Amino acid sequence: MILALQNTILEMIAKGEPLAITVEQLCVNVEAAVPGITASVLTFDGSHLHPLAAPSLPSDYSAALDHLEAGPLAGSCGTAAYRGEPVIVTDIATDPLWENFKALALPLGLKACWSTPIRNAIGVVGTFAFYYRELRGPTEVEQKIVEACVHLCSIAIDRNERVLERERLTYTDALTGLPNRACFNQLIADGAGPLLGPWGILLADIDNLKQTNDIFGHAAGDALIKVVAERIATAAATAQTFRLSGDEFAVIVDGSAPADLAAIADVILPALTAPSLCDGHVIYPSATLGGALAKAGCDPEEVRQQADVALYHAKECSRGRYIQYTPELGTAQTHRFRAIRDVRLALAEDRLDAYYQPIVRLDTGDIVGFEALCRMRSPSGEIIAAKNFHEATKDAKLAVDLTNQMLLRVARDIRSWLDDGQPLQHVGVNLSAVDLQAGGLRQRLTEIFERADVPLHHLILEVTESVYLDQRDHRIASEIDALRKVGIRVALDEFGTGYASLTHLLTFPVDIIKIDKSFTDRLVPGDAGLIIIEGLLGIANNLGLKVVAEGIETQLQADQLLQLGCKLGQGYLYSRAVDRCAATTLLRRHGQRLCVRSPDTKASDSGTLQA
Numbered sequence: 001m002i003l004a005l006q007n008t009i010l011e012m013i014a015k016g017e018p019l020a021i022t023v024e025q026l027c028v029n030v031e032a033a034v035p036g037i038t039a040s041v042l043t044f045d046g047s048h049l050h051p052l053a054a055p056s057l058p059s060d061y062s063a064a065l066d067h068l069e070a071g072p073l074a075g076s077c078g079t080a081a082y083r084g085e086p087v088i089v090t091d092i093a094t095d096p097l098w099e100n101f102k103a104l105a106l107p108l109g110l111k112a113c114w115s116t117p118i119r120n121a122i123g124v125v126g127t128f129a130f131y132y133r134e135l136r137g138p139t140e141v142e143q144k145i146v147e148a149c150v151h152l153c154s155i156a157i158d159r160n161e162r163v164l165e166r167e168r169l170t171y172t173d174a175l176t177g178l179p180n181r182a183c184f185n186q187l188i189a190d191g192a193g194p195l196l197g198p199w200g201i202l203l204a205d206i207d208n209l210k211q212t213n214d215i216f217g218h219a220a221g222d223a224l225i226k227v228v229a230e231r232i233a234t235a236a237a238t239a240q241t242f243r244l245s246g247d248e249f250a251v252i253v254d255g256s257a258p259a260d261l262a263a264i265a266d267v268i269l270p271a272l273t274a275p276s277l278c279d280g281h282v283i284y285p286s287a288t289l290g291g292a293l294a295k296a297g298c299d300p301e302e303v304r305q306q307a308d309v310a311l312y313h314a315k316e317c318s319r320g321r322y323i324q325y326t327p328e329l330g331t332a333q334t335h336r337f338r339a340i341r342d343v344r345l346a347l348a349e350d351r352l353d354a355y356y357q358p359i360v361r362l363d364t365g366d367i368v369g370f371e372a373l374c375r376m377r378s379p380s381g382e383i384i385a386a387k388n389f390h391e392a393t394k395d396a397k398l399a400v401d402l403t404n405q406m407l408l409r410v411a412r413d414i415r416s417w418l419d420d421g422q423p424l425q426h427v428g429v430n431l432s433a434v435d436l437q438a439g440g441l442r443q444r445l446t447e448i449f450e451r452a453d454v455p456l457h458h459l460i461l462e463v464t465e466s467v468y469l470d471q472r473d474h475r476i477a478s479e480i481d482a483l484r485k486v487g488i489r490v491a492l493d494e495f496g497t498g499y500a501s502l503t504h505l506l507t508f509p510v511d512i513i514k515i516d517k518s519f520t521d522r523l524v525p526g527d528a529g530l531i532i533i534e535g536l537l538g539i540a541n542n543l544g545l546k547v548v549a550e551g552i553e554t555q556l557q558a559d560q561l562l563q564l565g566c567k568l569g570q571g572y573l574y575s576r577a578v579d580r581c582a583a584t585t586l587l588r589r590h591g592q593r594l595c596v597r598s599p600d601t602k603a604s605d606s607g608t609l610q611a
Helices: 002-014 019-033 059-065 075-083 102-108 140-171 181-189 209-216 218-236 261-272 300-317 331-348 390-394 396-419 433-437 441-451 474-485 501-507 528-543 555-564 580-590
Strands: 037-044 048-053 087-089 112-119 124-132 199-206 240-243 248-254 276-278 281-283 287-293 322-324 352-361 367-377 383-385 426-431 459-464 489-495 512-515 546-549
Touching: 002 019, 002 140, 019 037, 019 048, 019 140, 037 075, 037 112, 037 140, 048 059, 048 075, 059 102, 075 087, 075 112, 075 124, 112 140, 124 140, 140 181, 181 240, 181 248, 181 300, 199 218, 199 261, 199 300, 209 218, 209 281, 218 240, 218 248, 218 261, 218 276, 218 281, 248 261, 261 287, 261 322, 287 300, 300 322, 300 331, 331 352, 331 367, 331 390, 331 396, 352 396, 352 580, 367 396, 367 580, 390 396, 396 426, 396 433, 396 441, 396 580, 426 489, 433 474, 441 474, 474 489, 512 528, 528 546, 528 555
Parallel strands: 287 322, 367 426, 426 459, 459 489, 489 512, 512 546
Antiparallel strands: 037 048, 037 124, 087 112, 112 124, 199 248, 199 287, 240 248, 276 281, 352 367, 367 383
């Protein structure tokens, strides 16, 4: 019987059955095997006992034992936990150990009780008890059974504690002790609940944490984070507080009464501002808050996104204050905030990558290069085109980080293709105005491509006309001039859609112009677009510029462009933007093989834009 019992319980433990269910099954099986006994298991936290399983005892009896303090006169179980040794009471009615508890047991017909402590490596973690309905102690057989049961309970409790510890580590922020982003995400995914009545999310972002780290060191920054965490959690009182990232916290507010986010924010903000000693430095903490209040049946993920929007708006317009989300924040602004949040998270999780659209010779279809286009992979694996998160580039720092990521990817892929002997000439990478205005672009490019051992003549930087619109910004002209001097070619993208494009060719020299798709779409007899393209090709030829026609979708368009003198193009007729593996296949099949000018120069390293 003992062997069968062990096999049953150990199998439940191995399968990960919940502790309470496992121990209750143990009690049921023992009661079935030993007539006349009632089994009970309590856990012990070092000072108090808590019911775990007692399938044959009334629930109010178990409830009365919950939080029972162990001691020398605390019944059989409380005394066994206190002494750390078995306690046998053969007559509950007269034994002094039961003086304060016999009124609970005797009406149920329980006349005797034998309790044995459950131990692990740390000490006593519970008690296993047999209640009898007659005045007696344990038999020899019962002692062997209890010995096995106590051992099984110890194993089950140990495993449960390890599971709880793993969960704690998984869902707890190590620095602050608060629930972490994983816990917050799980709560949101599970419906943020169960939540009672209206609820909402507050997001808090520490102001100037980076400056604290830079000036006083990361030890001071960590101390500041801990101070802010403690103060937010205290001010938020019963609301759940989470640390989401380095400087961001979340508070989920719920309850039967309407959640007043502004009132809670009004408590949190002043609570933060008291000076604090952080690693020997006096710092005045502050934070910016954004929040969103959910309506009945509202999707928790949508509420989180709204709180994100509110926080970003507060950081842009009202640092150190609280802003609550309203629809009036605007659809365009919401889209921008979401794009920035999504791209920032994608960067952190390495979900941004380069896809490549071929640039081909229109007469042969040979590939002479690629345009690298940014793509974002969603958490579910969906590939998202850049136009869907273009608004994120309005954030200056994020735009620079995004370009750096693309340059790293492109440099790595070019080196891979060159090492593989592929006939690659160049890859174009798009730049934003921020990249040129921020300064230091030439140094960044040089460092990235030198590290990848890729000559800069394999790179073409593509810039839209919007970059040139403010001709008073001499930083852009200077940056472009510096880039061209180190051998990097510059292409004017979407040519013909901006203002005074021909003037730009005179004031901001470039090497390549890319005719916008809107002109390619108008390649029909009698359309003014055809005449404009013909004129642009003549001007480019006289200025010594290469021309690439964008958005070619039909063979008729390709034939017309070729007749007009355009030699290069790109578009869906040849290929959509594809990942590096597919791009490699395209190069192998259709890459333009250049003549080798000397025995020491590989065609793939020439870097010349040939047509």
